[in-house]
Structure formats: C-alpha cells, structure tokens
Amino acid sequence: MAIPLCMFLILGLLGMKMSHKLAGILGTAGMGVTLVLAYFTAFTYFFSGSPDFVSSEGQRLQYIVFNVDWLQFYDNLVIRLGFLLDPISALLLVVITTISFMVHLYSNGYMRDHHGVYEHGFQRFYAFLSLFSFSMLGLVVATNIFQMYIFWELVGASSYLLIGFYYVKPSAVSASKKAFIVTRFADLGFLIGILILSFYTGTFNFTDFTSAPVADGVYGVSLDTAQGIKNLIAGSEAPIFMGASVLTWALVLIFMGGMGKSAMLPLHIWLPDAMEGPTPVSALIHAATMVVAGVYLVARLFPLYLMEHSAMVIITVVGAVTAFYAAMVACTQIDIKRVLAFSTISQIAFMMVSLGVADPNFHEGLGYMASMFHLFTHAMFKALLFLGAGALIHAIGSNDYTEMHGLRKYMPITHVTFLIGCLAIAGIIPFSGFFSKDEILSACFGNSWIAYLWMSMVAALTAFYMFRLYFLIFWWKEHPVRQGHHTPHDQPWTMTLPLVILAAIATVAGLIPFGNFVSWNGEPYDLFGHFDWSIAAVSLLVAVVAILVAAKMYMKENPLPAKMKNAMPTLWDWCHHRFYWDELYMFITHKIIFNGICRPIAWFDRHIIDGTMDGFAYVTNKASYAIRGLQSGSIQMYVWIYLIGALALGAITAVCIL
C-alpha cells in the first residue's frame, strides 16, 4: 500500500525531470508490485486457513494486521491508522490493484497520440494515478471510520485532480469543481454522521461497530462501548431527534456520504461531467473503484444498518429510483462515455438496492453477498467497457458515437472485448454479470415483488441501452472514412492487453464460488446450492428480449429510432436532458442561493468590510501624503531636527538643574 504513495512522491517530485517513458514504466511497475502483494495477501487470507483468519466453525474473521495511534487527543479519543483484513477488504484489494494495474498499463498507450508523442503532463498523470491508488487502498483497509474518512477525502481530492487533468479545457475545470463540491457536500453529511455515531458510542473502530451487536467482549471491545452501541440500537436511552432515533440519523447521514461518492440520485450530477477526465481515469475512478466506495461504506457498517430498518428502506428506495432513472437517461445519450457513466450509476444503484434488501433471514443475507459480488464483476466489466471506449475515442478522436458507426471491421479486438463487456453487463449466461445480477434479483425477490419487478425492468433497460451503444458503434452503417483522416485501427499492445485480460476475467468471474469468500457474517455460503433457476431464466429471457429489441432497432441503419423518438417526444426530451437535474441544480444554486444568500453577503463584504478596509487605506494614504514632507530622505534635515531637539533638551536641563 505504501508503494503507490512512494510512486506518487517520486513521480510528483521528480516527474518533471524524468523522461515520459521512465515515468510510465516506473508507475506501472510500482502498481505491478502492489498487485502481486495484494494478491498474495488475499490468497493468504482466503486460503491459508490460519486461525487468525478463519474460526474453527469455518467463519471468516476480521483480522487487524496493525493499528497504530496516529493522533491522540485525549485518553478516549484516539485516531488510529491501521490495516484491517476481512473478506470485503481483501476483495476490494484485489479489485483495486487489478484495475489500477490495467489502467496504468493502458495509459502508457492511451496518453500518446498516434505518432507516439506523449501528452503534456504525462508524469503528472501517473503521479495522480498513484496517489489515487494509494488513497483507495488506504480506504478499503481502514480499521476505523475516521481513517476511512481521511482516505475518503484523499480519494475525492485525487479524483478532482484527475478530472481536471486537462486543466486548459474550461469544461474539464468546471467538471472537476462540480465533482469536488458535490462530493464535499455529501461528505459533510458523512462527517456529521461519524461524529454522531462516535459521540454516542465512544469509538471509531469498525470491529467495535460490527461485533458489538453480535456478542459482548469480542475483539476486546470495552463493555462501555458495547453498552453504548446496544443502547443506541435498543433506542431505550438514545435521544430522539426530529422523530427519528440518533442511530437512524447517523446512519442516514453516513449513507449520504456514500450517496455522494457513489453518485446516487440527488447527488449524482457530478459523475457524468466527470467524464471530462482522461478515459483511463474514468475507468479506474469513476467506474470501478472510487464510486463503489459508497457501497463499500454501507457494507462495512452493514451490521449496524441491519439494526435500523428505516435506514435500509431509504437505501433501497434511493438505489431503486437511481437505478431506473440512470437507465432511462442512458438510453438517450449520444456521448459514449456518458452512456457508460449513467450505466455505472445504474449498476451502483443495483448494489445499493441489493444491500438495502439484504436480510439475514432470507438465504443468509444473500443481498449483501450479491452486492459484493456485483461490485467485483461490475468493476471488471465496466473497466473493460471504459477502456474499450477509450480505445474507440483514441482511434476516432471524439466521444460522440454518431461518428463511430461500423467499426467492427477496423478494430476487431476492441469489438470482441467490448461485446464481451456488453454481454456481461446485460447478464447473459455464462458471463460474470449474469451471476451477480441474478443474485441481486433473487435478493429483491426475497424482499418484495415490487422490488423484484422494478429491478428486472432496470435490468432489461440495461441490456437495451448497452446493446444500443454496441450496435451503434460497431454496426448501424459502414464507417464513413473521411478524406485526409486515418482509418481507425486497433491499438498498441499496452492498450489491447488490458482489454483482453479484463475480457477474460469478465467472462469467467461469474463462476467463482463467491459465497465461499464473502458473506455478511463471514460464514461460507453455498451459492449454487441456493441458485434459483426460475428467476435466472426470467432475467435471462428479459435480457435476451431487450437485446433483440436493440438489435432490431440499431443493427442496420433504419428510421425506427427516429420514429420512436417522435412518438414520445416529451419522454425522450426529459431523458436526453437527464430529467433536467442539472438545470434544477443551476436554478437552485444560481437563482435561490446566489441571489438570496450570496448576493447580500457579497454586498456586505464589498461595501461594509471592504469599505472599512478601504477607509483605513484611504485615511492612511491621505495622512501619508500630508506628512511625507517630513520623510524627505535628506539626512541633513534629520540631523537638523535631531540637533534642535537635543539642544532644546540640553538647554532645558542646563537651565533647570544647574
């Protein structure tokens, strides 16, 4: 974990002096070493069977590798930095290092033009990538919620830096600011949630939160703390605020932080704009790793969420609405990266819903496991899709896929890998998305019929818009080869290799017996034993139908999509403009906040505060002008004045005393 940090420091401090190639190789090599170490850690954790990791009943335990006091305010308030290993953090370690390594490798090719000339700021790019990887790893292995918060902010900051990587482009700058401000706003909620939670429990540690509801005294939780948490849960002594218990408030506020990072509905607006960053960054941060931090956060505190039903309901509803909304919008976007961005939002919402409906009484918390599983598979196939999109953009030089038709002949490798990604996200057997999505649907089914139907519909939409994208890019009509424009072609090996590897993972990852590794309470769970084939068949059918519809509409050039568009103009318009969320925000910020609050403040600042300061300056200035004759710079004048004073004093003394 320290390796990316070192790389960041090395590249950040010395990057300007290095050649571009060396910076790229160094960054990639550092990430490669981290990758090997992370794999080693995860394998040790899952397969060594050491009593540190697995209890005698086969339950996987949380294991704290180290935990150092970092900041001690007083006896009870200590902020520690540590390394917590449990199934989900090991899983995330693997995901992050894999994707990050792929992206590092891929960027070697992507951040050059067709003549092999490196882009400006190439070393800076690698430095930021390393910083991001470091922060993300720090986030997942955090032992306490405060450490998580620190790395959470670091992740946000590096995301800001990477979105604004093309800082000469105004749109990139405003997108990075938007991302930063929106997530900051959400983080405020997160911070308040943390403070409430730790105020009432007196601890920051995850192990205390997660174990206390289960048993006393485990992992050395002090009895006071355990009692505090129990009281909080029981609600007997916990204060009530505005009709909800403190625990609910804390959990909802913490979830708000997760909403910001994971781009859930009211706070989603930054993610599509974040696509202004370089595409590998979008793949790494805004598809695979950072945006799932919100899901990870909820999963981390899952035992607490379990105790509070209303918070779970909120998560479910927010997730479900977001999933549907994002899927609808994705159907109408024409910017390839925005489609993927909305698809990301939708898929993350899937994970949230899955966490929200998870119930230990139904299939032993299937939802939790499904969510983590989907997180894993989604990271793989979405990174694959983004990197494929990056390859296309790199080849065409535009994000707009109306300029991309019929590329299948020119870029065969990209075509195949992209197709695999689309199949995976649409949930076609045997690609990985099928298994994870199916489990989510089963979990929804266990919760309620409405959730199940709703999510199935979203899944159908997912399949539809992904294949709309796929067909529009690779089929539709022959690629218009323009004069004086080079023909698109496949990429150098640094770009194709990650695509192929990720495609392979996306193909087979679903067959991993995931339940053996990750489940909500650490006990192994036999996934295939609980596999509900009827639900699977239904979802498969839905996906196939959606794909066929997409194929019918977009396989060949035809007027059908335009007819559809004309048939439902309002709906199309709303979707295309993302349901006017941006405009709503603009309205709120510009019209209400700026006019109502900021204007008077600005007026006060300009006229009262500045006026006071200006007044001081004015008076000083005038006074100086008035007396500047005294400061003539003529030393003899000074001596004169001094002498007169001295003589006067001498005369007075002589007269008075002598």
Place this chain on the structure above:
Amino acid sequence: METTMIYYLIPTLIMFCCGVYGFLTRKNMIAMLISLELMLNAVDINFVVFNRYLFPGQMEGMFFTLFAIAIAAAETALAIAIIINVFRAAKNIDVTDLKKMKF
C-alpha cells in the same frame, strides 16, 4: 599653570562643534563622513579625559574608546563602500543631488 580637565574639554567641544557644522553644511558625502569622524573623535577624547582625571587606574573609558575606534573603522569602511557604489550608479555623491529614489 595647572592643566585641569576643562583645558581638555574645551578644545574637544570646539572640535565637536566643527563636526556639527561640517555635517550640516557639506554636500559631498565624503566630507560629511569626515565631519562625522571629527565628532566621534571628540567624544573619544572626552571618554579618555574623564577616565584619566576622575578614575585613574581604571580602564573603562580607555576601553570604550578602543572599541569606538574599532567600530568607527568598520562603519567608515562600509560607508565608503556604499558611497563608491552610489557614485558608480549616479556619477555623483552630492546628497542634495541624489533624488532618484525619492518619493
């Protein structure tokens, strides 16, 4: 005739007043510096004279003079370095003519 203290103090007083006069009337910076040395010297003599007459056998006044001479040497060296620098920049060392840096 007895040479009492006053016999020494009066000439040094005249010397000091000459220094004051020179410092106030001269325009050349080096000439001003010379006047300054004159004043300093007068004060030095006063220290020595008071030491000699009032506290014979002690050496405070003498040492004060000694240090004053050392510091005067340092001050003169630095002042002359500055004056030469000014001369190089302005081709002139008359204090009344140096107005370039004035407000």
Place this chain on the structure above:
Amino acid sequence: MESVGSIIMYWIIALSIVVFSVLTVTTRKILRSATYLLFTLFATAALYFKLDYEFLGAVQIAVYAGGIVVLFVFSILLTSHPGHNSERLVSRRRVLGLVASVATLVIAGYALVSRCGMLCTKLPQMSNPDMKTIGTTLMGSGDGQYLLPFEAVSVLLLACIIGGVVVARKR
C-alpha cells in the same frame, strides 16, 4: 605644578586640535579636508600620549591615521572629478550651520563652565597601564574584563568586510 615643557606641549596640542578641526570643515577642497583631519587625529593621538595612554595613542595612529584616512583619500580620489574639487556653499546654509554649531558650543560650554568645580580636578598620579594588563583585560572573561565586547566587535568587523565586498563589487 607641571613642567613648562608639558604645558607647552599641551598648548601645541590644543591649538592644533582647534585649528585643524576648523580647517577641516571650512576648506573647500575635499582632499585638503582629509589632510587636516589627519592632522587633527595626530593631535588627538598626541593628547592620548600626554595623558599616559600610550597604547590608545598607538591604536589611534595605526587605525585612524593609518587606516581610515587612507581610505578617505582613496575614495576621494576615486569619486571626485578632476578640476571639480571645490564645492560652493549656499550662504543661507552656511549661516544655519554656523548658528547650530555655535548654539551647541554655547549650551555645552555653559554646562561645562557651570560645573567648573568638579572639572577643575588636578591631574592625579597614574602609572601607565602596561601591555600585560591591557591584554588580560581585553581577553579576560571575568569581572571588568572585555572578552565579550571584543568578540562582538570582531564579528562586526567580519560582517563589515563581507558587507563592504558585497556592496562595492562590480556587478
């Protein structure tokens, strides 16, 4: 009662101090002014000798007359234009300076004269401070000894050397 030679010696010294000081500030040629300053300093050194401070007199000649005046002469030659070594004084300026100095003379002289009783002490007997005493006093760190100021002055001189070099060197 002092010897006649001593009294004659005193008068020579006193007169040369007064005359040369006045000449230093009234002459219109700056190089002459420096020369008169040299004579004034010599007279001061003689005065130190007469007051039995041989060491101080030697220092006065070596540092002031030998060092500083030479420095003055050099800088005068460096900075003055040939043929332009006389400066014309504005009469108003001269009168003002005269008034100031005379006023100083009067006030300080009045203070001196009014304390005549104390100032009329006779020259007490004193043995010359020998070099050994001066050396131990200068270098000792005990009570009434001057190691610390000595070191401070040495640092000051060093700073002065560096500062002089930096300020005066060609850029």
